[in-house]
Amino acid sequence: MSILHDRIAYPNLLERIKTVAEVLPLFQNGMTLGWSGFTPVGYPKAIPKALANYVETNRLQGKMRFNLLIGASVGTETEDRWASLDMIERRWPYQSGKNIRKGINTGRIRMHDKHLSMFAQDLGYGFYTKDLGGKIDLGIIEASAITKEGNIILAGSVGIAAEIIQSAEHLIIELNTTIPSYEGLHDIVLPEQPPHRQPYLISRVGDRIGTTYVPCNPDKIIAIVESKEPDNGRSLGATDAVSERIAGHILDFFQTEVKAGRLPANLLPLQSGVGNIANAVVGDLVKGPFSDLTVYTEVLQDTMLDFFDSGKLKYASATSLSFSADGFERFYNNWDEYTRKIVLRPQQLANNPEMIRRLGVIAMNTPVEFDIYAHANSTLVGGTRMINGIGGSGDFLRNAFLSIMHSPSVRPSKTDPTGITCVVPMVPHVDHTEHDLDVLVTEQGLADLRGLCPRDRAQLIIDKCAHPEYRPLLQDYLDRASHECLSRGVGHEPHMLDRVFRMQQHLATHGTMKIGSWD
Amino acid sequence: MSILHDRIAYPNLLERIKTVAEVLPLFQNGMTLGWSGFTPVGYPKAIPKALANYVETNRLQGKMRFNLLIGASVGTETEDRWASLDMIERRWPYQSGKNIRKGINTGRIRMHDKHLSMFAQDLGYGFYTKDLGGKIDLGIIEASAITKEGNIILAGSVGIAAEIIQSAEHLIIELNTTIPSYEGLHDIVLPEQPPHRQPYLISRVGDRIGTTYVPCNPDKIIAIVESKEPDNGRSLGATDAVSERIAGHILDFFQTEVKAGRLPANLLPLQSGVGNIANAVVGDLVKGPFSDLTVYTEVLQDTMLDFFDSGKLKYASATSLSFSADGFERFYNNWDEYTRKIVLRPQQLANNPEMIRRLGVIAMNTPVEFDIYAHANSTLVGGTRMINGIGGSGDFLRNAFLSIMHSPSVRPSKTDPTGITCVVPMVPHVDHTEHDLDVLVTEQGLADLRGLCPRDRAQLIIDKCAHPEYRPLLQDYLDRASHECLSRGVGHEPHMLDRVFRMQQHLATHGTMKIGSWD
Incomplete structure (x- = not known):
């Protein structure tokens, strides 16, 4: 028996094993997608990469655009490549990569950044998709195993995977067979919505209050695809x-x-x-x-x-x-x-x-x-x-x-080693x-x-x-602003609004924030 | 028996009943004081007013200055009058009144404003008094009764009264006999400090998890003063x-x-x-x-x-x-x-x-x-x-x-009815x-x-x-900023830093925020 079959303990799901090519037709322009993954671990890789290849090969740039809901950033080979192929209409609540950043800062990609805990919660309220009927069309989840009840054992991250599994209309599982089953590492709690929410009874760091799997209605799972792609995790920078x-x-x-x-x-x-x-x-x-x-x-x-x-x-x-x-x-x-x-x-x-x-x-x-x-x-x-x-x-x-x-x-x-x-x-x-x-x-x-x-x-x-090179400038700003504002009786937090961003403007025009003076 | 005696069910405390004049010598320049009270209800009145009179009569302005810790604002006849007599060195975390505001904005009073829930918590950590030995010298608490164990039944507000009763070195109780005993209205929980803190098991608005009194070591109470001063509560403004x-x-x-x-x-x-x-x-x-x-x-x-x-x-x-x-x-x-x-x-x-x-x-x-x-x-x-x-x-x-x-x-x-x-x-x-x-x-x-x-x-x-009078100006700002920033690839949130506060500057010089244009 293959590792893949070995990891799927719910027999009815075996017949939903598909190839990547078989699932690509499920994706349609304008869909809202929820992915697992968090700072880039535990995200789907095989399908997003294959879909990007499909768009590139068939010159569908700008014609296959998606709303992407992911807990945090994922590997650049997925979201950033999608951005380079104009495949992203909206992205919540965080992202990483040169191309996606460019898309956001030139106005081609709509991004709304939000506190990560709040995002996960508001997602369940339907706030981010309310003009699209409040639903997530398709969830793509990297998993390490499926239990005999059809519940999902996640991989190296949790993020918003549980919320997506709970709320997406349909799910595709990328079952990663290059990693072990992570069973036992997760503590999953499906959030209730107010007014039915209860306290989270965690009073020590290691307290566990949930399940080791994400409860899942197996009928939602329309495909399981094997993935052999490793996580594209973060290497440490050199110390300095x-x-x-x-x-x-x-x-x-x-x-x-x-x-x-x-x-x-x-x-x-x-x-x-x-x-x-x-x-x-x-x-x-x-x-x-x-x-x-x-x-x-x-x-x-x-x-x-x-x-x-x-x-x-x-x-x-x-x-x-x-x-x-x-x-x-x-x-x-x-x-x-x-x-x-x-x-x-x-x-x-x-x-x-x-x-x-x-x-x-x-x-x-x-x-x-x-x-x-x-x-x-x-x-x-x-x-x-x-x-x-x-x-x-x-x-x-x-x-x-x-x-x-x-x-x-x-x-x-x-141009200046201490220019900022x-x-x-x-x-x-x-x-x-x-x-x-x-x-x-x-x-x-x-x-x-x-x-x-x-x-x-x-x-x-x-x-x-x-820094000593900026200390006199900042001191002078504080002294002048204090003098101006305190004498007018408006000095709880002194500022000079007409000059307050002069350092930033100087950087744009002169390549350094070292202004001559505040005059 | 007087109402006052009737409200003090712990007999040993009866002998600590004092007049306002008798407690004034307890106050010394430089002390850190914690008061009960919140948006002005349940605050001490008789003693603060008498102390202000004492300072005024004896021309002690600037020679009796205090650090004031109160849950939120209290009546102007207390904190604001104190400010007018230069009796406040520091004030956390909120305040109200013309004189105290003037003291803050001219630099005579140090104020640190803080989220009210966080202030109450940090107070217990000693963060606000760490340069003063981390302690509150004296707490002044308006109460409506004292239980037979010597615990405190508060009046019309809770605020940080429980934290003060818990942490002040000494306490003076202002027992207000013009109001009924409020026993039963409060739900008091004394906060534990991390890592020993437990969940607050409130999952409906009306859930009660504490006591109706503030637990108090009666040895801390150095005086009980009768107060007949009514709360100086808030009237509603006219609707508009x-x-x-x-x-x-x-x-x-x-x-x-x-x-x-x-x-x-x-x-x-x-x-x-x-x-x-x-x-x-x-x-x-x-x-x-x-x-x-x-x-x-x-x-x-x-x-x-x-x-x-x-x-x-x-x-x-x-x-x-x-x-x-x-x-x-x-x-x-x-x-x-x-x-x-x-x-x-x-x-x-x-x-x-x-x-x-x-x-x-x-x-x-x-x-x-x-x-x-x-x-x-x-x-x-x-x-x-x-x-x-x-x-x-x-x-x-x-x-x-x-x-x-x-x-x-x-x-x-x-000068302009729609100037701001x-x-x-x-x-x-x-x-x-x-x-x-x-x-x-x-x-x-x-x-x-x-x-x-x-x-x-x-x-x-x-x-x-x-407002329609400002809509074209704001639209023009957005359009220009968007044009400038998007073309340079820096336009997630377009701004023109060199002009961004022009409306505020115009108000200062021309009495209205209606600038001519953004040119």
């Missing part, structure tokens, strides 16, 4: 001195807080975004003084395997295993040891304010830039150009015990407000903003976080 | 045509949603802010087609009594009874009937994301202004001048089933982001933004919400 300095400041801060009695000795559950700084922080925790730690986050990257191996990480909850190819090999080679310490949840629960607040999560994320009053821009460069989306940063930062944002103090422009300051007078787009952020960190230092009024925050951020 | 048109749009929208199956026939629990529009909405619900309704909100105003009387409101949960003097009289005259349908909770629970999301609350609030991409400014006029604070608007709008903001489309300036548009290209301060708001409403119409990308949202907001 700036990230390590930032991580050092954060670890020092944790020690101070433990000493002051404001954090337990084993801290509180950690959330960290992806990227070099997040990995440097985990790297420091691997070597650091804390033990018996827990993680309540979105995605687990390769560094988490080191963290487990160090004996310091007790348990991790996430919605996706965003490992590299090497990471997956390590994971499979030590399956029993890792999987008894990991749970994968729907993103509606992984990112839920209820648990984030209850557990007292410590949230750490990287923005594009932040301003002197502690507003942060996570999505739109220059206030207008979409990068990826807000993702889960708001879910965590708004509800965390400690909300930390970390960033290099400067980034290079095309990440500390600006006012961010041109706000994703996280001053009401939400507790701590800002750059390689220059850490600003603990708790309990400070805006002007005191601004002084501390300039002193601790700004 | 603009508010009624807005309410009409909202009721129509509810009917459409019920018809489409996206809302139950009895809607979902309603939250509404204070003010004319909120009252007009409740007024319409009193006359409207919906019944069996529930309310999960911060404060109940007089209109809620009409709502109960109509038979259409089944239950209301809040943290404060913000009635007028007449409203309180109605409430007391029909005590049994009203109180079996009302529960008052700590603001940490009344405004908690956990319950707001679980219950599927419909949130409705008024901002200062919103922009064409659906960011809203609730706190800082012109981006710099503090009004009151964010209050609970973020707690609700970020977690609601439907997040609705309503505003008149224009406000008068000093409430729909602008970019708000100069963001409290609520585009990721949070579902529906914007003015008297012009209602824009349902769910599922729309930024440019589509902008067009809809201009068409539905903008």
Whole structure:
């Protein structure tokens, strides 16, 4: 018996095994599609790639366009290739790739970015498809097995797979036979809608309240296709001195807080975004003084395997295993040891304010830039150009015990190695407000903003976080704005609206944010 | 026996009854004080007023300054009078009054505004007093009775009273004998700190999970003072045509949603802010087609009594009874009937994301202004001048089933009756982001933004919400910004940063936001 047959324990479904070519006619222009997958793991690969080939071969660019609902980003060989073939009409709530980004920023693709926990929930309410009859025409789900009742065992991520399986009109399963059955790793809860919703009884990171499979009406499954495509997971970037300095400041801060009695000795559950700084922080925790730690986050990257191996990480909850190819090999080679310490949840629960607040999560994320009053821009460069989306940063930062944002103090422009300051007078787009952020960190230092009024925050951020080349300019802005606004009795949060974006304008015209003066 | 003695069922406390004059020496310059009270009900009155008189008489202005922690705003005869006598060093997380506002906007008073649910929680973590040793020196609590175990029965609001009683070094009770004992109206839960926090098992508006009193160590109580000062509650403003048109749009929208199956026939629990529009909405619900309704909100105003009387409101949960003097009289005259349908909770629970999301609350609030991409400014006029604070608007709008903001489309300036548009290209301060708001409403119409990308949202907001006198200007802004940004491939959310605040600048120099053109 083939691996494929072996993984399908519900006999009636065996007759629905189809080839990729056989399912392509099911796709029609204008359909709303829901995919599994999250930061690119556990997404369908064989069918999206085959459909892209079909569109390319038959020159159907612009004639086969879809509304794509996916938990977060998926591999560039799928959504980004689709964008390059003009196959995407709408995309919610997050994306990744050069072509899809181009489509969004030139107006060809409609994107609505939304908090990931909220997106999963609103999807069930029909908010995103209300002008299309409120339905998802077709769900494509990567699975690792099907139970004898016809229920679905997902693969390396959960994301919104459960919501799609629950609400799509029809389902196609991509059963990936290159990976083991993931049975036992997931904790699936199908959300009720209000007013019937009940508390999520998770009070420790590892608590399980659901099933290991996604309940599924097998009649919805119109095809099962075998996939032999590996996940296109994330490799880690190289560490760098700036990230390590930032991580050092954060670890020092944790020690101070433990000493002051404001954090337990084993801290509180950690959330960290992806990227070099997040990995440097985990790297420091691997070597650091804390033990018996827990993680309540979105995605687990390769560094988490080191963290487990160090004996310091007790348990991790996430919605996706965003490992590299090497990471997956390590994971499979030590399956029993890792999987008894990991749970994968729907993103509606992984990112839920209820648990984030209850557990007292410590949230750490990287923005594009932040301003002197502690507003942060996570999505739109220059206030207008979409990068990826807000993702889960708001879910965590708004509800965390400690909300930390970390960033290099400067980034290079095309012509100036320190041409872009990440500390600006006012961010041109706000994703996280001053009401939400507790701590800002750059390689220059850490600003603990708790309990400070805006002007005191601004002084501390300039002193601790700004790069020395920009510090005098920012200080001058604060001094002038304070003088102008306080004397007029309008100075709770001083600004000069006629000059507030001058640094951003200077970058556009001169390739650097180093303006001469504020005159 | 006096009413006062009658209300103190714990005999040992009788000997701690003191006069107001006797407690004044307990107050020392630089102390951190926690008061009960919320949107001005249930706050201490006799002692703050006497202390103000003492400072005034003895010319101690600027020599008796305090850090004030109160759940939300309290009566102007207390905090605002204190501000006028330079008695406030810091004020968290919200305030109200001409003098306190002036102190904040001229830099004499440090204010940090924070989401009300988060403030209550962070208070327990010691975040706001960490440079002062993390403690609250003295709590002043208005109570309506003391139980035979020495526990506190609060008065017309809960706010952060429970957190203060739990964490202050010492307590003074103002026992108000002009009101009845409120025993039975409150549902008090003392928050645990993470990692020991448990789910709040509230899955219907009226569920009770706590005690009717605040548990208190009576040794902390250093004085009980009788107060005969009535609450200085909120009278309703007169209704106006603009508010009624807005309410009409909202009721129509509810009917459409019920018809489409996206809302139950009895809607979902309603939250509404204070003010004319909120009252007009409740007024319409009193006359409207919906019944069996529930309310999960911060404060109940007089209109809620009409709502109960109509038979259409089944239950209301809040943290404060913000009635007028007449409203309180109605409430007391029909005590049994009203109180079996009302529960008052700590603001940490009344405004908690956990319950707001679980219950599927419909949130409705008024901002200062919103922009064409659906960011809203609730706190800082012109981006710099503090009004009151964010209050609970973020707690609700970020977690609601439907997040609705309503505003008149224009406000008068000093010289132009339509000199200020409430729909602008970019708000100069963001409290609520585009990721949070579902529906914007003015008297012009209602824009349902769910599922729309930024440019589509902008067009809809201009068409539905903008005042006709500003519509062409806003359209021209959108068209020019779109043209500029899309052609450069940076147009997910088009803006012209060099001109984006021109309307606000024009208002400052010309008394109106009607600029000639964007050239």
